Amino acid sequence: MSELPQLLQQATLKRDALLEKLHQERTDCYRLFHGTNEGWGGLTIDRYGEQLFVQTFHQPLSTEDLNTVVEHYQNQFEITETVYNDRSAKNSRRSDENFKKSHDLTGQELGVTYRVKGKHSGQDPLLFLDMRVGRRFVLDHCKDKSVLNLFSYTCGVGICAATAGASEVWNVDFAQRNLAVGMENAELNQLQNHDIQFIQSDFFTAAKQLAGIPVKQRVRRGQKPRPFLKLEEKQFDLVYLDPPRWAKSHFGTVDLIRDYPSVLKPSLLATKEGGTLVCTNNVAKVPLDEWIDIIKRCATKAGRDVKDIEILTPEADFPSSDGQHPLKIAVLQL
Structure with a gap:
């Protein structure tokens, strides 16, 4: 049996x-x-x-x-x-x-x-439940703040920020189908009159422009550079960075194991002095202490002073035998 x-x-x-x-x-x-x-x-x-x-x-x-x-x-x-x-x-x-x-x-x-929707054109659920602790943080800390939600997926963090009374919310994701779900979520929560934007863009082009970093891309011989959405340099009170484990585009590679600074640096520079950067790493094989060391070194090289780091852990419906959750969330006060 x-x-x-x-x-x-x-x-x-x-x-x-x-x-x-x-x-x-x-x-x-x-x-x-x-x-x-x-x-x-x-x-x-x-x-x-x-x-x-x-x-x-x-x-x-x-x-x-x-x-x-x-x-x-x-x-x-x-x-x-x-x-x-x-x-x-x-x-x-x-x-x-x-x-x-x-x-x-x-x-x-x-x-x-x-x-x-349990079955749709993608593979993953439309809402990742272990991220509830992060969305809870956003609901509690975003009133009257400008919020940048990077790798927004279906925009759960952005929806929470707008619900909490953020002054403006930018959701940035490469996939229009993800942003479409985010727009539907906004309608479900009657947020149409809020300043909430859904921006289809490669992470590297959007984050680097906002951070004031030149955008570079790989161009093969005989090919023309790819066009991308132009954005003005801008900083936000709260930036939420939730990258996938690995992804590659013409403008850069996301690799949470070998090169976390490539996504962290522009996110740091897009955060206002005195602001908050919430960043995540969902790779189980990356130990928390090693990841935090990488974050601190990257911030130092970028010229940003991290005044405090708070670690958020998934809630009790995601038990861990050793306390080492695959999803790690760090809240940086800059």
């Missing part, structure tokens, strides 16, 4: 106090089962409003085990849709047809409403 029912029950009991608090805060999006640290490696189970979202990264679930998961949680909340994404194949890609879509639903986190 599978041990899954017992593991699910243990995870549910551990979350009782947290979920009571989250429900009081108008949150119905959270992790129900974090398999890496709860006995079933590679299995994650999330709630997104009325959607039960199941993913496997090591090996697929049997039909029996998937039914066990659904039966366990259907007694805890109304499930309109169950989405199962098996991502155990190479490169962690979803195994079903790319065109397969799920329902348009909504979920809430800390009173903010978000579009929920």
Whole structure:
């Protein structure tokens, strides 16, 4: 007999106090089962409003085990849709047809409403739940501040900043489809009259221009330089930097293991003196202390004085056996 029912029950009991608090805060999006640290490696189970979202990264679930998961949680909340994404194949890609879509639903986190779709043209969920602690920080610290949200994805941080009363919000992302979800999130939260912008741009061109750094690009012989959106130099009260592990464009390479300063330096220079830079690193193999040392050295070379560093850790629905969470969030006071 599978041990899954017992593991699910243990995870549910551990979350009782947290979920009571989250429900009081108008949150119905959270992790129900974090398999890496709860006995079933590679299995994650999330709630997104009325959607039960199941993913496997090591090996697929049997039909029996998937039914066990659904039966366990259907007694805890109304499930309109169950989405199962098996991502155990190479490169962690979803195994079903790319065109397969799920329902348009909504979920809430800390009173903010978000579009929920478990299956869409991309691979990842539209809202990363371990980043809740970062969005909570933004909700608490952005009133009357100008905010720059870099690698904004579906603009959750920007939506929180506008909801908190930021004076202006810039969301910058390369993918128009991500920004489109952000625009929909803005409408869901009735933010149309707020100063919130959705800017489709390569990170390096946008961040460097804002920081006053010359933009360079790789141009092969016989090719013309690629055009890019022109922006004026500008600094913000709060900058949120949440880069992917690795990405390459004609204007630069994002590499959180080998070259974090390439994304950190322009972000530092785009932050006002006396402002706040929130930066992240989601690579498990990068130790927190080593990453902080890199941040400090980069800030020194960039001529920016870091007066204080606060570390934010994912909330209790993302348990860690050793306290070393893959997602690391540093809040720098400049």
